[in-house]
Amino acid sequence: MTIHVGPIHDTAPRDFIVSAPGKIILFGEHAVVYGKLAIAAPIGMRTFLYVETSTSTTPCRKLTLHFHDIGLEHSWNLSCLPWSIAYGARYRVSKKTLTSTIIPELKHALEPLILTVSPHHDETTQRVHRTAASTFLYMFMLLANPFSASCTYHLRSTIPVGAGLGSSASIAVCFSTALLVQYSHLSLPGECSDDVDVMYSLGSINEWALLGEISMHGQPSGIDNMVATVGKVISFRKGGGGEHAGLQVEALDRFPELLVLIANSMQSRSTALEVRKVLDGKTREPQATETILNAIDHIAELALMKIASHKDGKTAEGGEKRALVRQLGHLMHMNHGLLVALGVSHPKLEHIRDLVDSTGHGFTKLTGAGGGGCTISLLEHERGSREVVAIEERLRGNGYQAHVTTLSKYGVGFCALEECAGGKGFDKAAFIRGGEAVEVERAAVYRPSAHDSVWKFWD
Ligand SMILES: Nc1ncnc2c1ncn2[C@@H]1O[C@H](COP(=O)(O)OP(=O)(O)OP(=O)(O)O)[C@@H](O)[C@H]1O
Ligand SMILES: C[C@@](O)(CCO)CC(=O)[O-]
Structure with a gap:
């Protein structure tokens, strides 16, 4: 993998929103974990992650998470994160292993930082907060760099949490996309040179999102993050040995x-x-x-x-x-x-x-x-x-x-806020406070089928 040791690439967008859909499984949940066939589809409910990069030049730079739906708010000093352990893993371990396993020494090094999250909440809330925060931080350590500017990640979702509609996969896809975009590991939609570039970008997003799902679930089949990434009805069979070797995914366009x-x-x-x-x-x-x-x-x-x-x-x-x-x-x-x-x-x-x-x-x-x-x-x-x-x-x-x-047809999407009429189209206060799904979507200027839509998709 490419490791960027230095500030964010000049061309990386500063403020932007990414979004990914939830899903339903029509056939095959649970069996899919054991290599059986499943059929899943994206739905209209979505997660939005707004990335707000600070222009401040203060020496104390922070990584801040505001996950508004679950009431999580937490910051860490960027200089206090275990970068040497993360970079050790990044140099030593192949990308395939990095995105498919949790590296014990990195997880261990992050534990004390996770214990500072929501210490005064009840046990259930604490578990929800710490699961989401540790997943983000783990992915951040493998994709970001120690010279990053202060940045706040605002998460809003219209998918109910823990209801079987793929909320965790859609946030994993948003984490993966935001970090890949921010640290220039990815061509933006519309900037992909050809279909191969698009496929590579979607593959990368999906691969890192699977790591997020592994962090939240332990042993996911990968179907949820795949649907949230590609935004199509798919048939899916996980790779395995024997009769069905290799991952088999097909878009069911009919x-x-x-x-x-x-x-x-x-x-x-x-x-x-x-x-x-x-x-x-x-x-x-x-x-x-x-x-x-x-x-x-x-x-x-x-x-x-x-x-x-x-x-x-x-x-x-x-x-x-x-x-x-x-x-x-x-x-x-x-x-x-x-x-x-x-x-x-x-x-x-x-x-x-x-x-x-x-x-x-x-x-x-x-x-x-x-x-x-x-x-x-x-x-x-x-x-x-x-x-x-x-x-x-x-x-x-x-x-x-x-x-x-009805089923949705939009997978992972991106919106650069400077394209949003100088950021004015985006209503940050409504994005944070909006109660109904339509309010969050309106605040995020999410009108994917409009001819003048500022949202772009990797498809
Ligand atoms: N809107 C959200 N904001 C922050 N964290 C979230 C949000 N939605 C889900 N999560 C994280 O994902 C975890 C929920 O995962 P869980 O797998 O139980 O639900 P699900 O993804 O909705 O279900 P399924 O995988 O069956 O579709 C939560 O504990 C939380 O850490
Ligand atoms: C239960 C399960 O089959 C679907 C969860 O949406 C788990 C998975 O595939 O990872």
Whole structure:
């Protein structure tokens, strides 16, 4: 890897925002960790990371994190960070190893700095804060340099935290992109010389984001950060030995524009713990668990075949679309049953399934790690129709959040603030304070489909 020992490159943008989407998993969560096939899609909810570089020349330079959604605010002096250990690892270890493992001596050297984060908060909040802060700091040590100017990283997300919608992966993609841009390891969108440069940039973002996911989850498959990076519906099979060697990812460009209802059970859980639960089951009952994982793999394969066999999946309408929804919906039901067998459902997720599916108008499964978090339902009717509105009201009446959405098509994006009418288009106060997703997006001038959009994407 290129190591920049010196100030930020002259051409690197000073103030900018990066953004990445959340995701839903349509088929194959958990099984994907063990090399089985999964299908995932980006959603409209997104994370935004605003990078504000100080022009001050004071000798005491600081790295400051303001992660507003979780109430984290913390600074470290840049000169007090363990640079010699980080540079030791950067010179000694290959980039592949740096981005796929946590180096014990660097993690160890950062521990005392992480213990200074949110010392007076309750244990749960402290864990959330320290997970996010240690992930950022670890990546910073491997991508930044000791001569950096003071800088504040403001994080806002419209994705609920820990709900199975890929909040951690989308923040990991934002951390990776911001640091790669800031320390000139990356061509900006629009400046990529050709398709190879674009692929290389996306590959780099995704690689470093996977490191962020490893720091937050331990053993991620990599599907969440891949979707948040590329912003496309993908089929994904993790590299492994034997029959399926090497990572296999394919963009499903013919995937139909389906209406999806996301319901949040409001039951908190941790992805790392749910993944651990499946591993424990696999250790206890290896053959039975492998049979379930293989059945999930088979269902994902069948879903791919159904999508491919639809003449014009993307533009399917009326009866054809309803037939596809039913075929995929029945497979989602089976996939959900197998996730129940793996032990990762929750009574609230089963309640949501009953509330939606007993209407006869939807097909529901849990999405993401389970144990709480969200479900997704494929709907046979249009947004705003009597049937869909009744389902939304039913869910809300039972204390759940309901959000009807189509899938998004925007992956990781970048906005240089000097292009935002001299930074005036960006409303920092509203960005920090905005409550609703639309307020945060408006503050960040995020209108990706507008002809005069200041946002650029690596695609
Ligand atoms: N908006 C946010 N601001 C700061 N940190 C966040 C934010 N969202 C997620 N995180 C970090 O990610 C962790 C949540 O990760 P977790 O994997 O449990 O949830 P998830 O990514 O939503 O779920 P899944 O991986 O199943 O989609 C939090 O503990 C926190 O450290
Ligand atoms: C549960 C899991 O399969 C999906 C989490 O969104 C974990 C992973 O793939 O890393």
